[in-house]
Amino acid sequence: MIQASLERILSTVDDGAIVLDVGGWAKPFNRADVVLDYMPYATRGLYGSDGPGPERFSSSSWIQWDMCAREPWPLADKEIDFAICSQTLEDVRDPVWVCSELIRVAKAGYIEVPSRLEEQTYGIQGPWVGWGHHHWIVDTSPGRVEFVFKHHVIHGKADTHFPAAFLAHLSTDDRVQAFWWEDNFSFEERTFADPESLNEYLHSFVASELGARGLSSLRDRPSRLQASRVLGSTVTRLRQRGLRGKQP
Numbered sequence: 169m170i171q172a173s174l175e176r177i178l179s180t181v182d183d184g185a186i187v188l189d190v191g192g193w194a195k196p197f198n199r200a201d202v203v204l205d206y207m208p209y210a211t212r213g214l215y216g217s218d219g220p221g222p223e224r225f226s227s228s229s230w231i232q233w234d235m236c237a238r239e240p241w242p243l244a245d246k247e248i249d250f251a252i253c254s255q256t257l258e259d260v261r262d263p264v265w266v267c268s269e270l271i272r273v274a275k276a277g278y279i280e281v282p283s284r285l286e287e288q289t290y291g292i293q294g295p296w297v298g299w300g301h302h303h304w305i306v307d308t309s310p311g312r313v314e315f316v317f318k319h320h321v322i323h324g325k326a327d328t329h330f331p332a333a334f335l336a337h338l339s340t341d342d343r344v345q346a347f348w349w350e351d352n353f354s355f356e357e358r359t360f361a362d363p364e365s366l367n368e369y370l371h372s373f374v375a376s377e378l379g380a381r382g383l384s385s386l387r388d389r390p391s392r393l394q395a396s397r398v399l400g401s402t403v404t405r406l407r408q409r410g411l412r413g414k415q416p
Contacts, residue, residue: 169197169218169254173346177252177278178219185249188274189225190235190266191256197376198223200252204231204241218254235269236262243273244366251277258282258302263315267355279313279347281306284373286343288322291332295324298329308347313355319366330378333386 178199181187189200193207198221203212209230217223231242251274257263258281270277287298287305294300298318307314318362322328347353360366378384 170344173307181250188248188251190253195404197252198372200225202229204233206234208232235258235266248274254280258304264357271352281345283343283345289330289334292356308345315357322378
């Protein structure tokens, strides 16, 4: 979670409010009273935690649950005062269902997702566009969240993504979308019936953002040598992790 949003939540949510963290397993929000995630409590905190400790939730308030199962979460309507869903919706198979349940169980909340500036940039994680495990490109606007399936054409067509050099022009805040809601918000999956419409959706955003920043002359993508180096370093890191995992 970006620092500005973290500080805003901590300063505005009453101490007596019931806070839910949806999908918080890898980096749970310490202020949360309840956490709902597919993974078990004992394995939490892969990337640490958000906010000052100690944890307010416990093993008894950790709900191990498939949030996309199309079964109502084990929480009553509007039982939660404030719900957080940070860096999760882009990962899951059914973000539309998750949004519907967020609205059902919570009175207000905060959603954080990668910005299109990040998700459409080549070389963020490796020699591909954005993050390899993300299923969705997300657009947010006041009162609305929209999901577009991250089609594989984005990795091959140069005009549908930002070149690797674009990353250096993004601030931490540029790389996320912070969405605040109260009582309700609209959400949907946006689909495209033909390749031309999808290409236009991807390309027009890239062209507009590059033009607005005066960066149209940036190189389209890394050379094959650069790409092979990125891939090589990624494979090396994975191998090192595997070797470390085999140590007693």
